[in-house]
Amino acid sequence: MEAKQIAFIGTGVMGASIVKHLLKAGHSVTVNTRTKSKAEPLLALGATWGATPAEASEQKDIIFTMVGYPKDVEEVYCGEQGIFSAAKEGAIVVDMTTSEPTLALKLHSIAQEKGLHSIDAPVSGGDIGAQNGTLSLMIGGNQEIVEYMRPIFETFGANIVYQGTAGAGQHTKMCNQIVIASGMVGVCEAMAYGLKAGLSLEEVLKSISSGAAGSWSLSNLAPRMLSGDLEPGFYIKHFIKDMKIALDEAERMNLQLPGLALAKQLYDTLLEQGYGEKGTQALIKYYSE
Incomplete structure (x- = not known):
């Protein structure tokens, strides 16, 4: 795919890394975020600044x-x-x-x-996946447009799966967050x-991370817990938002999710x-304090 004119609104922990991949791939990227100073490292790499989402979006392809x-x-x-x-x-x-599947619609x-x-197209993989360009993308929308976008997605994603029509990506992300929420409880309780x-605990991780109990959270976040790294x-705060969305959607479908409800409570x-403002691995504090 030839170089595109791209706008990227929101350059937080993951967004900034994605923008770096887009720039490295040769695309022109205009960024907008609430605090311009947070975008300065991207501007130094060649991104341009848009003062508002509207200004950033003008004449952009994507x-x-x-x-x-x-x-x-x-x-x-x-x-x-906007x-x-x-x-x-x-x-x-x-x-x-x-975000909410209903809002996607x-x-x-x-x-x-x-x-x-x-x-x-919500993603999974956290800051590590964003930095390494190995994010998982769960995508809803017109399939022809999704396939057109695939080369762009491949600049920062390694697992790109079309889930269905509009909203399907968000519903799939809810499935993802449900697994993570209950799984994090398990990881913390094991520790x-x-x-x-x-x-x-370092030796415990050597034994259980590669066995049937293995998971991304166990391999990547449990070591952070042990080192006291809660960044x-x-x-x-965003994970709680996700859990609430999932619980609200489940209620609309008349579905009970007690594991998710417990994780949100914790x-x-x-x-x-x-x-x-800490990472999801900070759940270990519930058990250590």
Whole structure:
């Protein structure tokens, strides 16, 4: 694919790494984020600055968004200085925020009315996956447009799966977050148990990480727990948002998810204790304090 004119709205922990991959691949990238100073390292690498989502989106072929909450998604798309006020006809908008499936459907409908193409493409893999260009993408939207975008996605993703029509990507991400939420409880409880039993937790990890208990969280986040590294690959405050979305969607489907409900309860406790800006591995604090 030839070089594209790209806008990227939201250059947080993961977004910044994705922008670096896009720049390295030769694309022109204009960025917008709430605090310009956080984008300075990207500007030094050749990205340009857009003062608003609208300004960043003008005359762009592809517009990515990766912001915090559904209300932020709606604002950057539908606000007075939002993407939909400036995007050119035929542009492709790709929301990579973990957001509400119902909002993905709304954005898809508005995009169609404006002659745009909308894709929901939340990701998994955390800061490590973003840095290494190995993210998993769960994609909903028009399949033809998704296939057109595949070379772009491959600059920062290693597992790119089309899930279905608009909203399917977000529903798939909810499945992902449900597994992570309950799994993190298991990882933390295993570490707490091993510690109480007087075991060397480093040696425990050598045994269980490659066996039937193995998981991404166990291999990547348990070592961070042991070293006291609670810095975010993914913020607790955002994870709680995701769990609430999943629980709300499950309620609409008349589905009970007790494991997810328990995990959210534990993370809510950490949020109250001031850990909202820490990574999801900080759940270990619930068991150690």
